[in-house]
Amino acid sequence: MPKASPSNSKKLRRQEAEALILSAAEKVFAEAGFGGATMQLIADVAGLPKANLHYYFPTKELLYRQVVQNIFEIWLQAADVFDQAEGPEEGIGAYIDAKMEISRRHPNGSKVWASEVMHGAPVIQDYLETTLTDWTNGRITVIERWISEGRMAPIDPRHLLYMLWATTQHYADFGHQIETLNGSAPLSDAQWEAAKNNIKTIILRGIGALPTA
Amino acid sequence: MPKASPSNSKKLRRQEAEALILSAAEKVFAEAGFGGATMQLIADVAGLPKANLHYYFPTKELLYRQVVQNIFEIWLQAADVFDQAEGPEEGIGAYIDAKMEISRRHPNGSKVWASEVMHGAPVIQDYLETTLTDWTNGRITVIERWISEGRMAPIDPRHLLYMLWATTQHYADFGHQIETLNGSAPLSDAQWEAAKNNIKTIILRGIGALPTA
DNA sequence: GTCTATAGGCAGATAGAC
DNA sequence: GTCTATCTGCCTATAGAC
Numbered sequence: 001m002p003k004a005s006p007s008n009s010k011k012l013r014r015q016e017a018e019a020l021i022l023s024a025a026e027k028v029f030a031e032a033g034f035g036g037a038t039m040q041l042i043a044d045v046a047g048l049p050k051a052n053l054h055y056y057f058p059t060k061e062l063l064y065r066q067v068v069q070n071i072f073e074i075w076l077q078a079a080d081v082f083d084q085a086e087g088p089e090e091g092i093g094a095y096i097d098a099k100m101e102i103s104r105r106h107p108n109g110s111k112v113w114a115s116e117v118m119h120g121a122p123v124i125q126d127y128l129e130t131t132l133t134d135w136t137n138g139r140i141t142v143i144e145r146w147i148s149e150g151r152m153a154p155i156d157p158r159h160l161l162y163m164l165w166a167t168t169q170h171y172a173d174f175g176h177q178i179e180t181l182n183g184s185a186p187l188s189d190a191q192w193e194a195a196k197n198n199i200k201t202i203i204l205r206g207i208g209a210l211p212t213a
Numbered sequence: 214m215p216k217a218s219p220s221n222s223k224k225l226r227r228q229e230a231e232a233l234i235l236s237a238a239e240k241v242f243a244e245a246g247f248g249g250a251t252m253q254l255i256a257d258v259a260g261l262p263k264a265n266l267h268y269y270f271p272t273k274e275l276l277y278r279q280v281v282q283n284i285f286e287i288w289l290q291a292a293d294v295f296d297q298a299e300g301p302e303e304g305i306g307a308y309i310d311a312k313m314e315i316s317r318r319h320p321n322g323s324k325v326w327a328s329e330v331m332h333g334a335p336v337i338q339d340y341l342e343t344t345l346t347d348w349t350n351g352r353i354t355v356i357e358r359w360i361s362e363g364r365m366a367p368i369d370p371r372h373l374l375y376m377l378w379a380t381t382q383h384y385a386d387f388g389h390q391i392e393t394l395n396g397s398a399p400l401s402d403a404q405w406e407a408a409k410n411n412i413k414t415i416i417l418r419g420i421g422a423l424p425t426a
Numbered sequence: 427g428t429c430t431a432t433a434g435g436c437a438g439a440t441a442g443a444c
Numbered sequence: 445g446t447c448t449a450t451c452t453g454c455c456t457a458t459a460g461a462c
Contacts, residue, residue: 013445031332035249038437049447054439111331117390118324119244128393136394159411162391163380170379177330178375180341181349198372206419226427251455262429267457 018056020046026067030108033115034064065123068116071109072127078102082139088152088209091142092164093200099168100196103175110172136161146209153208160207167199231269233259239280243321246328247277278336281329284322285340291315295352301365301422304355305377306413312381313409316388323385349374359422366421373420380412 024046028037039060043050057063078098085091103110121128136158143157171178171187179186187195204210237259241250252273256263270276291311298304316323334341349371356370384391384400392399400408417423 017445033246033248033328033332035246036332037248039439040437050438051440051447052445055445058439060438114331114386115246115328117387118327119246119249120389121393125393128390129397132390133394155415156407156411158394159408160415162383162387162408163412163415165387166379166383167376170375170383173327174330174375174379176333177341177345180334180338181346181371184342194369195372195375198369199376202368202373202376202419203415204419205421206415206417208418230427252457253455263456264429264458265427268427271457273456 014056017048017052021048021053021056021063022067022070025063026070026108026112029064029067029115030111034060034119061123067109067112068124069127071106071113072124072131074102074106074109075113076131076135079135079139083142087149088143088146088207089204091146092207092209093204095164096168096200096203097196099164100171100192100199103168103170103172104192107172107175110169114169114173151209155207160203163203167203171195227269230261230265234261234266234269234276235280235283238276239283239321239325242277242280242328243324247273247332274336280322280325281337282340284319284326285337285344287315287319287322288326289344289348292348292352296355300362301356301359301420302417304359305420305422306417308377309381309413309416310409312377313384313405313412316381316383316385317405320385320388323382327382327386364422368420373416376416380416384408 021042025037025042028042028045032038032041037060039053040050042063043053046053053063057066078095081094081098082091085094116122116124117128139161140157143152143155143160146152147154147157171192182191201210234255238250238255241255241258245251245254250273252266253263255276256266259266266276270279291308291314294307294311295304298307329335329337330341352374353370356365356368356373359365360367360370384405395404414423
């Protein structure tokens with residue numbers, strides 16, 4: 001590989017700077033909300049002058065929009081495991097594992113998403129109406145097939161999906177409350193494992209997808 | 214009852230004005246977050262001049278704190294049904310009913326609470342450490358008794374409580390997303406009923422508190 | 427108690443040197 | 445591309461007439 005040409009090196013630096021800014025922005029938006037976050041604070045966290053942020057992201061809103069989009073991508077990827085499964089025990093179990101891993105690794109992203117939706121999705125309403133709607137309908141089809149095959153009880157697929165989202169994202173969005181109730185300590189590896197298994201056990205047994213214990 | 218004395222009439226008007234402001238504030242804080250909310254907008258929603266808000270609530274932060282406290286009270290009252298029950302099917306079932314009713318009737322309150330916790334509970338951290346911790350420990354004792362009596366499976370009570378909070382509050386906090394996925398229409402009476410029954414069925418069956426269907 | 431007008435401060439965005 | 449200095453506007457809070 002030849003030495004990076006000036007244009008390549010520029011592009012690389014641009015990507016690096018953008019990633020740095022996006023990471024800082026995700027943290028600040030999660031902790032302060034869109035209205036409470038300031039470009040100055042994001043710049044301080046990123047270790048850059050404030051004007052640089054405006055160079056890469058013209059407005060605060062565009063920066064925010066990019067943060068939300070990035071989260072949405074990660075969010076959707078967790079869905080892959082759902083479809084590759086033979087039945088609900090494997091598919092829903094793996095989906096819970098994947099969503100819990102995201103809650104643990106990307107709690108700030110989850111919080112920004114939650115905040116955006118709670119405020120009426122002013123920035124990503126189009127995503128809700130297109131991509132998320134399509135994704136949801138696809139998963140509903142899969143669940144209905146499992147039900148018709150007798151692999152699980154006849155549960156309303158839509159409310160089951162809401163339950164999966166709610167239980168897994170709760171560990172990110174309400175992480176501060178959970179840590180406080182844990183003696184102001186982060187959950188240990190074992191506690192995360194227990195949380196995951198607890199959700200899987202109750203839901204899978206609850207929908208009749210586990211051999212009756 | 215004698216005609217209201219000046220001091221009584223003053224007090225009544227104070228209460229009415231405060232209630233009006235608190236109601237408007239809850240709505241605006243829920244929709245815009247603390248940082249995004251403005252005293253001007255709250256005043257407009259309440260139909261009062263902005264200066265009046267500062268007369269009754271000296272600072273924006275004090276007004277916000279009162280809103281969060283009010284929600285917390287409602288929240289705790291739903292717990293009463295938990296203790297008056299004989300077993301998990303009745304107790305947890307009634308608790309789910311009560312929490313779902315709050316999600317439906319006070320969605321803004323739930324959102325303000327969620328937002329506060331997501332941002333690290335800067336205003337109500339003391340409540341988390343005292344009242345909520347005590348409440349949680351009390352309910353854990355009840356659940357552990359039900360388990361020891363063989364009325365339900367040996368589930369970790371703490372994670373069960375998180376699941377109850379997550380699933381019920383999700384219908385308030387993510388109400389906008391749920392409505393969008395419902396064709397941009399609010400849930401009907403029947404849909405709320407279905408949601409409630411779905412949660413109760415899955416969780417109660419999942420913890421082994423239902424006669425095996 | 428109520429309201430208008432305004433002070434004081436801070437945040438988003440940009441101009442322009444380097 | 446980077447950064448300092450600054451403009452502009454909005455928001456909290458208050459002074460002071462009524």
